[in-house]
Amino acid sequence: MSSKLDRIEARLADLAQAHADAPLRDVALLRALNHVSGDFLARMRAALKPYGLTDWSFRTLIMLPRVGDADATPVSMADLALLTGESAPNLTRICDELVRQGLAVRQPSPEDRRKVCLARTPKADAALEATAPDVWGRLEWVMQVLTDEEKALMTGLLKRLAERLETEAGQGSRRRPPAAVA
Incomplete structure (x- = not known):
């Protein structure tokens, strides 16, 4: 340890x-x-x-489909907030910066004209490609101490914790849940 x-x-x-x-x-x-x-x-x-990327811009870009990818599911701002775990106001700021840098574009949703979707540009693809060896290399270096079975177990356990937190959030309660009964 x-x-x-x-x-x-x-x-x-x-x-x-x-x-x-x-x-x-x-x-x-x-x-x-x-x-x-x-x-x-x-x-x-x-x-x-x-x-010139931040961890939040990187995490946002990897969740976006490519511009013009007809097979990709469009990603709305609400979906992106869920996928990145970022608050709507901060995500708006992040996306504004990505658009300003030419790394993302806003597009109308094909299903609902009231929604705005984001897609990553070829410039973003080039940036992700350039960063990939370093970022993925660091991730692989850290994670290589775990076996595939340990990674699967840890992922499953973290999903259980996330589901527990989502259940409480869905109930709209900020109060402490009742104490566990022995």
């Missing part, structure tokens, strides 16, 4: 003395996920910076 995560667990042990009912294993797991994600994003930002 990394020294950073060891230090977090040691601090959580101190917390346990003051708050015996704190779900320490759960807190430690979420902190570990947060740190791993943050550390990887820092590396991704470094890889993208020479190309």
Whole structure:
């Protein structure tokens, strides 16, 4: 385990003395996920910076279909917010910047004229192609410590957590769910 995560667990042990009912294993797991994600994003930002891309612009571009790809499903702003996990106001800012840079274009939705869809341009494809060796190489380097089975297990477990959070969000509740019954 990394020294950073060891230090977090040691601090959580101190917390346990003051708050015996704190779900320490759960807190430690979420902190570990947060740190791993943050550390990887820092590396991704470094890889993208020479190309004038941010992690958010990259994550947005890879979710967009190519301009003129008749077989691709158009991506509306609402769909894009879901796919990227970004808030609508921030996503609008990101997309405005992508359009300004010539990396994306806005198009009317083929199903609903009230909706606006986005597509990536050939310039975006070139940028993604240029960044691919560095970005995908870093991802593969990080993930190679896990077997395919471990990756599948982790993906399944994270999906379960995501579904749990989506269920609560769908209920419109910001309150703490009732305590688990033993």
